[in-house]
Amino acid sequence: MDPIVLLDNLWVMIGFILVILMQGGFILLEAGSTRMKNAGHIAGKTIFTLGISSLVFWAVGYGFIYGNDVGGIIGTSNFFYGDASTADGLTPAVDFIFQLAFAAIALTIAFGGFAERAKLAAYVVFAILFSAIVYPLVAHWIWGGGWISGLGKQDFAGSTVVHLTGAMGALAATILLKPRIGKYNKDGSVNNLPGHNQVFTALGVLFLWVGWFGFNGASTFGVADGFFGYVAMNTQLAAAAGAFAALLIAWAVLGKADVPSMLNGALAGLVAITASCAFVAPWASVVIGAIGGMICFFSVRFFEKRNIDDPIFALSVHGMAGAWGTISTGFFATPQLAEMNGGRAGLFYGGGLTQLGVQIISVVACGLFAFIASYILLLITKSIIGGLRVSEEEEIMGLDMSEHGAYGYPENVQPTTDNPSERTGA
Amino acid sequence: MSNSSFSQTQGFSAEPSFKSYEEIKKDKEEKMDDLAGEPVKLNEAHDKWISETVTLAVHHHQSERGDLPAHFAFFLMGSAGRQEQAKFSDQDHGIVFEGTDDEHQDYFLGLGAEIREGMAIVGYPRCEGLVMASHKRWCHGVEGWKKQVDRWIEADEWGPFRHLLTFIDARTLVGEDELLEDVKEHVFEQAGRREVLKRLSENTAYLHKGLNAFGQLLPEEKGQYAGSMHIKDVGFFPYVHALRLLAIYEGIHASSTIERIRQVSEKHSYVKGKDVHFKNLLELRASFSRKQNVYEDVHYVPVQELSKTQKSELKSALKEGKHLFQHTKKIMESGDF
Numbered sequence: 001m002d003p004i005v006l007l008d009n010l011w012v013m014i015g016f017i018l019v020i021l022m023q024g025g026f027i028l029l030e031a032g033s034t035r036m037k038n039a040g041h042i043a044g045k046t047i048f049t050l051g052i053s054s055l056v057f058w059a060v061g062y063g064f065i066y067g068n069d070v071g072g073i074i075g076t077s078n079f080f081y082g083d084a085s086t087a088d089g090l091t092p093a094v095d096f097i098f099q100l101a102f103a104a105i106a107l108t109i110a111f112g113g114f115a116e117r118a119k120l121a122a123y124v125v126f127a128i129l130f131s132a133i134v135y136p137l138v139a140h141w142i143w144g145g146g147w148i149s150g151l152g153k154q155d156f157a158g159s160t161v162v163h164l165t166g167a168m169g170a171l172a173a174t175i176l177l178k179p180r181i182g183k184y185n186k187d188g189s190v191n192n193l194p195g196h197n198q199v200f201t202a203l204g205v206l207f208l209w210v211g212w213f214g215f216n217g218a219s220t221f222g223v224a225d226g227f228f229g230y231v232a233m234n235t236q237l238a239a240a241a242g243a244f245a246a247l248l249i250a251w252a253v254l255g256k257a258d259v260p261s262m263l264n265g266a267l268a269g270l271v272a273i274t275a276s277c278a279f280v281a282p283w284a285s286v287v288i289g290a291i292g293g294m295i296c297f298f299s300v301r302f303f304e305k306r307n308i309d310d311p312i313f314a315l316s317v318h319g320m321a322g323a324w325g326t327i328s329t330g331f332f333a334t335p336q337l338a339e340m341n342g343g344r345a346g347l348f349y350g351g352g353l354t355q356l357g358v359q360i361i362s363v364v365a366c367g368l369f370a371f372i373a374s375y376i377l378l379l380i381t382k383s384i385i386g387g388l389r390v391s392e393e394e395e396i397m398g399l400d401m402s403e404h405g406a407y408g409y410p411e412n413v414q415p416t417t418d419n420p421s422e423r424t425g426a
Numbered sequence: 427m428s429n430s431s432f433s434q435t436q437g438f439s440a441e442p443s444f445k446s447y448e449e450i451k452k453d454k455e456e457k458m459d460d461l462a463g464e465p466v467k468l469n470e471a472h473d474k475w476i477s478e479t480v481t482l483a484v485h486h487h488q489s490e491r492g493d494l495p496a497h498f499a500f501f502l503m504g505s506a507g508r509q510e511q512a513k514f515s516d517q518d519h520g521i522v523f524e525g526t527d528d529e530h531q532d533y534f535l536g537l538g539a540e541i542r543e544g545m546a547i548v549g550y551p552r553c554e555g556l557v558m559a560s561h562k563r564w565c566h567g568v569e570g571w572k573k574q575v576d577r578w579i580e581a582d583e584w585g586p587f588r589h590l591l592t593f594i595d596a597r598t599l600v601g602e603d604e605l606l607e608d609v610k611e612h613v614f615e616q617a618g619r620r621e622v623l624k625r626l627s628e629n630t631a632y633l634h635k636g637l638n639a640f641g642q643l644l645p646e647e648k649g650q651y652a653g654s655m656h657i658k659d660v661g662f663f664p665y666v667h668a669l670r671l672l673a674i675y676e677g678i679h680a681s682s683t684i685e686r687i688r689q690v691s692e693k694h695s696y697v698k699g700k701d702v703h704f705k706n707l708l709e710l711r712a713s714f715s716r717k718q719n720v721y722e723d724v725h726y727v728p729v730q731e732l733s734k735t736q737k738s739e740l741k742s743a744l745k746e747g748k749h750l751f752q753h754t755k756k757i758m759e760s761g762d763f
């Protein structure tokens with residue numbers, strides 16, 4: 001194998017490892033953002049749903065995305081994938097495993113909407129359905145030669161495919177599951193249910209930030225021209241701008257330098273630049289990241305006021321910032337980079353409204369599909385397992401105990417109702 | 427000058443107007459709704475209820491422990507000391523007596539405990555920070571007080587400075603005001619030294635934000651008081667802290683913030699007119715007194731229920747308070763008086 005081709009393979013393999021390690025970032029982010037009594041559950045479910053999504057992706061997911069296209073809607077071959085060939089390019093196995101990591105990330109994002117109140121069985125069933133149907137269809141439409149890729153859609157590493165799709169799954173879940181006990185008062189006013197460890201949350205963001213260099217950087221699928229460095233630079237600038245802008249807007253609006261807002265802003269910058277990192281100039285990356293951070297800040301407040309309880313902020317960080325990031329290339333894509341990576345130049349570079357229109361259509365179409373499909377699949381899940389949500393008693397005692405029989409922090413959690421019969425005499 | 431309604435002697439002959447703490451409580455509950463909307467009358471009434479409670483406590487204590495061994499002054503601190511109490515208020519008080527701690531502290535601590543329990547029955551919750559005459563820190567003879575104040579200043583630490591700032595607002599309610607005045611003379615002399623004033627200013631550094639960068643009010647976002655502003659922290663405190671520092675500097679013994687504003691305005695023009703804003707804050711809080719059912723309620727004002735004028739007055743008060751606080755701290759800490 002040619003040394004450069006070998007390096008291409010190695011680079012994508014490193015990308016796969018970095019993206020898989022992002023699951024560690026999600027474990028810390030989600031556990032830190034939720035309460036102590038659910039920490040072991042949150043961490044553990046991330047690992048086993050990674051397992052489920054991997055198996056489903058191998059069995060049918062990859063085939064639905066990259067198999068022979070039928071009507072621009074779905075792929076129909078390469079199920080139970082097992083191509084061991086070593087073609088003179090990216091080997092099929094390396095390509096497969098890199099793609100698998102993205103599918104797993106989308107699922108983890110969707111599970112943000114489940115946090116602190118969904119049954120373990122709901123995770124299992126929905127993991128299979130989402131990984132088999134929702135993600136593969138959107139990925140096929142945009143990356144697998146489907147109808148949107150035919151329009152010239154620009155989504156370099158998945159602002160729509162991964163983040164928006166995952167967030168729409170989370171939105172469907174938050175609506176069906178309803179808010180956590182204690183989040184809202186009867187008069188509709190909001191209570192704070194703060195995460196138990198802000199250090200975990202910040203470390204989670206840092207893990208994700210580092211992992212993003214695999215997510216975006218390795219989406220170049222090669223090292224030959226060194227373009228991955230440019231992609232990484234734009235990624236870094238957008239994340240930095242997102243964190244900074246979110247901190248400033250939180251400070252200005254709330255009168256305090258709110259740490260969770262800033263952390264969400266960093267992630268929103270990363271999510272936003274995911275689509276556009278290969279299409280825009282560095283200055284535009286700063287603008288895209290900064291706007292992503294600010295959109296995320298206002299979005300969190302918007303959803304919270306509408307009784308949509310999103311403990312991990314998946315809707316804002318991945319949904320709103322994902323939509324913005326996708327649309328942003330319609331404004332900022334430069335002619336040179338569009339020519340190099342596909343699609344057309346953005347509005348600000350004389351490209352007119354064409355690319356912007358394509359980006360908006362894809363966001364609306366993929367967002368709507370992912371939401372409706374997830375909603376229906378969750379209803380199916382609900383009927384299969386007899387309800388998505390744990391009982392009030394189980395929620396109060398915490399999912400560590402109710403779903404797994406042991407607390408993540410056994411010495412620190414004071415169970416309130418772990419043995420209700422002793423309290424009620426029942 | 428004596429603020430007492432009776433002539434105090436070592437035998438303490440004044441007769442209480444009420445026979446029990448429960449009777450005072452009843453009187454308080456009956457009259458509260460009529461008074462709560464008027465800050466000045468409300469504070470006069472609080473003074474009356476507390477002084478009646480103290481009078482009764484003295485009688486109870488004398489019957490148990492014998493006649494008062496010395497003259498004393500019972501004084502209030504905190505919002506009661508400044509005559510800025512709301513409908514509900516917790517206890518903040520102390521005792522200064524004639525003679526030494528060795529001779530009489532035990533007796534007056536007992537009296538402090540009787541007062542504490544009596545006030546609790548009347549409806550003034552015990553102070554969680556133990557700022558009560560039943561605690562050794564807040565019950566001394568004149569010389570004992572002076573020595574303690576010297577120790578607080580010498581310690582040069584955050585906690586003792588907090589105690590000193592609390593004491594600055596002391597106001598005699600029952601007994602011989604000369605005793606408190608004697609201690610206050612000493613305190614103001616010591617605390618008014620430039621380096622001490624600078625440290626006291628540094629001690630009161632935290633300003634709760636009431637307005638955001640766009641000039642909008644910042645109510646609580648979540649929880650039981652979502653939509654309401656903590657008017658004590660964001661509204662009153664900047665004025666209280668600034669005027670206390672200025673009072674120390676100018677040697678003004680008056681404890682009420684409005685009186686302090688009046689007295690320092692001559693020399694410090696930037697303070698002039700600030701009493702209007704402070705009165706607005708007092709009246710704003712009082713206007714919601716009917717919605718205040720427990721102690722914590724009195725600190726909150728529901729922003730959505732404010733009229734346009736009230737909102738505008740509140741914004742102005744917060745803006746002016748911030749300026750007053752920051753400017754005062756600046757001059758105190760730079761020494762550029």
